[in-house]
Amino acid sequence: MAAPAELIRPAGDPRIPRPFRVVGVRRETRDTRTLEAVTADGHPMPFAPGQFAMLYAFGVGEIPISISGDPADPSVLTHTVRAVGAVSGALCRLRRGDVFWARGPYGSSWPLDEAAGRDVVVVAGGIGLAPLRPLVLALLAGRERYARAWLLYGARTPEELLYRRELERWRARLDLAVEVTVDTAGTGWRGSVGVVTTLIPRAEFDPDRTAAFVVGPEVMMRFTVAALRKRGVPTDRIFLSLERNMHCGVGLCGRCQAGPVFVCRDGPVFPYAAVERIFAVREI
Amino acid sequence: METLEPLLAEHGFFRGLSPEAIRLFTGCAANVRIEAGEYLFREGADADRFYAIRHGQVALEVYVPGRGAVTIQTVGPGEVLGWSWLFPPYRWHFDARVTEATRALSFDAVCIRQKCETDHSLGYELMKRLARVFTERLEAARLQILDVYGRAG
Numbered sequence: 093m094a095a096p097a098e099l100i101r102p103a104g105d106p107r108i109p110r111p112f113r114v115v116g117v118r119r120e121t122r123d124t125r126t127l128e129a130v131t132a133d134g135h136p137m138p139f140a141p142g143q144f145a146m147l148y149a150f151g152v153g154e155i156p157i158s159i160s161g162d163p164a165d166p167s168v169l170t171h172t173v174r175a176v177g178a179v180s181g182a183l184c185r186l187r188r189g190d191v192f193w194a195r196g197p198y199g200s201s202w203p204l205d206e207a208a209g210r211d212v213v214v215v216a217g218g219i220g221l222a223p224l225r226p227l228v229l230a231l232l233a234g235r236e237r238y239a240r241a242w243l244l245y246g247a248r249t250p251e252e253l254l255y256r257r258e259l260e261r262w263r264a265r266l267d268l269a270v271e272v273t274v275d276t277a278g279t280g281w282r283g284s285v286g287v288v289t290t291l292i293p294r295a296e297f298d299p300d301r302t303a304a305f306v307v308g309p310e311v312m313m314r315f316t317v318a319a320l321r322k323r324g325v326p327t328d329r330i331f332l333s334l335e336r337n338m339h340c341g342v343g344l345c346g347r348c349q350a351g352p353v354f355v356c357r358d359g360p361v362f363p364y365a366a367v368e369r370i371f372a373v374r375e376i
Numbered sequence: 377m378e379t380l381e382p383l384l385a386e387h388g389f390f391r392g393l394s395p396e397a398i399r400l401f402t403g404c405a406a407n408v409r410i411e412a413g414e415y416l417f418r419e420g421a422d423a424d425r426f427y428a429i430r431h432g433q434v435a436l437e438v439y440v441p442g443r444g445a446v447t448i449q450t451v452g453p454g455e456v457l458g459w460s461w462l463f464p465p466y467r468w469h470f471d472a473r474v475t476e477a478t479r480a481l482s483f484d485a486v487c488i489r490q491k492c493e494t495d496h497s498l499g500y501e502l503m504k505r506l507a508r509v510f511t512e513r514l515e516a517a518r519l520q521i522l523d524v525y526g527r528a529g
Contacts, residue, residue: 218526219525246524277437278446279444289519
């Protein structure tokens, strides 16, 4: 869990949503959109990389979504949303000028201080790149603080990759190694084919002095952690972002409780060593 | 004359082998460079070689009627490519297309099999290393089937 100093807490009553007006919608994939919004009440939402907000689609419902914008520019609230249900579907249908409601930011943040002076390995699977984008932007903004930096990203197909243009810009940099792999591709794809775990043995980093940040579906994170451990990365320097049954976002309803941990309040970012037990529980 | 022994010794697949084993395998090896777009082998052709990739990338492809060539895996530096040379009828099961200019060590399959039959310790060491590759590829293939990116975490 991140140090309290790194966290940003919502101004005012954390349970009261505020209006945000959509100023940009970007189609990422067939079912995923990135929304850029500005506050409609004069109060932007500063956040730390890894935190999330509760987004409310008027008349439909509310869901937790990681903030995927640039933490250095809190004037724009950015979320990448995949349409998988009623609320996320409604959010994906928003157009420029529409209003949604948001409260937050909530939760713990990526402990980038833990990575200072170390090699940094960021591993994303599918839409898991969205919560890691602020981390990558913060890492690049303070690039001199870290040793080698790797972004390893896996998706089903080339068509399902998020932030294509940004990935190309990052890949062109000399201070960030970007490796992208997909499960299957046609002959037009020049990158790797295989699951994201196959990139881990190929990446050049010193496991003894590495901090790893991982987001994706839990099964992907489980196998990614196994591959990182096989390389020798200690479990207290592997950080994950969980998203289990979150509902209220503030640790009141108990829907995301797993033993002593409330994922929304104590997470969503955890060192793997702190949640290893949760990963082994199949019923939650 | 330059020898390939240092290249073998520093390749991930052969790392840690005894100098004698490196020398024996080097006797079956050639250093090759293949340009992007060329094929290392084609499905159904004689599997008379295997490759230890040093630089570049090779895509394993299968032709699917109606979809064309589909890449099922890529192999890169430090990895080995091909095991159809191990078992009769010694035919490749996939196409191997070079997607980035590739430098590799190419091994004569008959030569390697003969040396492994003659020296079972050498053969056992090679099989252990290949078995590890098989299991890693099997696990990766299982994860691909599992569709691990299917639902956000």
